Amino acid sequence: MNSGKSSLFNALVGQPLSIVSDVSGTTADTVSKAVEIPGAGPCLLTDTAGFDDIRTSLGRERVSKTRKASEKAEIGILLFTDADEVEQEWFSYLQKAGMQVIPVISRADLLDDSALASRIVAVEKICGRKPVVFSALDDRGVSSILDAVRLSVSGRSEEISITGDLVHSGDTVLLVMPQDKEAPKGRLIMPQVQTIRELLDKGCTVICCTAGSLERSLASLAAPPELIITDSQVFGHVCEHKPESSRLTSFSILFAAYKGDIRIFMSGTEKLANLNAGSRVLIAEACSHVPLHEDIGRVRLPELLRKRFGRELSVDIVSGDAFPEDLSSYALVIHCGACMFNRKYVLERISSAVRQGVPVTNYGLALAWLTGILDRVEIPR
Ligand SMILES: Nc1nc2c(ncn2[C@@H]2O[C@H](COP(=O)(O)OP(=O)(O)OP(=O)(O)O)[C@@H](O)[C@H]2O)c(=O)[nH]1
Ligand code: SF4
């Protein structure tokens, strides 16, 4: 507490968003801000409560929120005011949580040259890398922290592609994107936007249509598109009307591979066949939105499951961060495309299911299986 986290957060986002005060424990709940860091891309920065806020039960709740935030984070900026055992423990914790840790010596203006030099040595000994020296008085260190973030992002071993090996430069790709009541008002959803951007980067010609204008759009093309990517809600319709030579997949399936582990999701899909009327299924959505009557997770999937396996089949639906720790009572977990989560967070959920021996699949794969077209859709590799 009081190490200058909120001051650094405000310096990074360039706005006084998080309350700064000399009262220990000022940041009670996490404060997040989406920012575009040139060279790193879109990032969500989160300011947290101090890790040492453990004197009261409220403080312990704050620390548990901080731990929850660290499950999602890929990069941790850890502020050192001491380089003592407690800070050393937290450094190990963040590393174990799968984060790349950028060590920072905060409130550096309060240290004289020799104290600063020995703090640098002590922190480097703990972290195995030189800390950034930061002071909120003149924002010294902010550009070095942003450089370290860029380096962490560019240094990731695997650069994952959304469309994988399904397209090549010069291909024509038709995207079927129903702009119905489910679609956010006046916008395209993230998976559509990201897929379009990637296809353009790969040198493809991208054509977009709705399910209603599918046949007209196909007729306007000189040759069938090499690939059709559809919203899974209209899988059946597109499969029925697509040209023989055009391969078919869905945004949800592409995101199953991009955000999760397609191999594990595929083996979870096979377990759908083992469900029966007495089974309990968990449907997990990454974002919270106001449910609509056609909602894929709340309405469509439960209906298809009950139609297939019996009305008594029980379905629990969770959204946002509310993912149960104990999955043991579930026969299957079906996760959404998770466009609002990062891969690390989805992989963590998958690991939790695997550890507990509970099969896990995703919306697109489950819908393709339940509508009988799984063997006719393309899975990215
Ligand atoms: N001299 C100096 N004071 C700082 C610096 N950074 C923060 N402070 C002061 O330290 C106090 C705590 O700063 P915060 O940014 O609120 O610290 P925090 O880590 O977010 O605190 P909690 O939310 O309570 O855990 C405030 O009075 C700040 O003005 C700095 O670089 N130099
Ligand atoms: S996070 Fe999940 S539920 Fe929300 S829009 Fe993305 S895929 Fe759909």
Ligand SMILES: [Mg+2]
């Ligand atoms: Mg704070």
